[in-house]
Amino acid sequence: MKFSAVVEISGLAGIADPEGQTIERSLPALGFDHVEHVRVGKLIRFEIEAADKPAALEQCDELCRKLLANPVIERYDVAVTP
Amino acid sequence: MKFSAVVEISGLAGIADPEGQTIERSLPALGFDHVEHVRVGKLIRFEIEAADKPAALEQCDELCRKLLANPVIERYDVAVTP
Incomplete structure (x- = not known):
């Protein structure tokens, strides 16, 4: 039986997220004042x-x-649908 | 009102996905023979x-x-929840 799988890989709480921080720093210059807590992960x-x-x-x-994941610094969530 | 937003950035169909291809090539050596069509995107x-x-x-x-996205090579899907 074939399933479609979706895996989200995200940094553990407390692990630096430089890509998210870079996005956050760019927001005011683009006029987005109401966006916060940006976190970037992978979706496989x-x-x-x-x-x-x-x-x-x-x-x-x-x-x-x-x-797919490095459990020392990342967490993963898996979902499968038939 | 505050919303949680989830944005999925993925390569357009036909755009090379080297990270997905690398994962796919590694699978047989690890004993995963039943996994295919691996695509890697970002989740923000x-x-x-x-x-x-x-x-x-x-x-x-x-x-x-x-x-967040480069529409020339990427598509994006947005979901927001209160």
Whole structure:
């Protein structure tokens, strides 16, 4: 069975986010005074073949731990839909 | 009124995605044979102050066009929640 997977990789709380800070510093010059707490992460989409939804989630979790995320500084959230 | 905004920036169809390709090439060596069509994009989260939801969406759209996305090679999707 084929599933569409979406993985969000984001920095752990307390880890610096230079890209987000750079965006935030650019905002006043562009006239955006009401935007704050900008955080930039990665969104990875792929297709995965698995027997059922729990199996797909388990494989995605393993994939995140082994390749996609660095758990020392990043957290990940996985969602799969058939 | 304060809204939480989520912006997904992804490459337009046909635009090369070297990060996704690199992940895809690494998969067989790690034992993931059932993963394909890997695409990597950015997910930007921030808070925005606006009068109502349409105004928040309008501001986010302008922010994407002016700063966050490059419409020549990228598309963006915006979602806001109160």
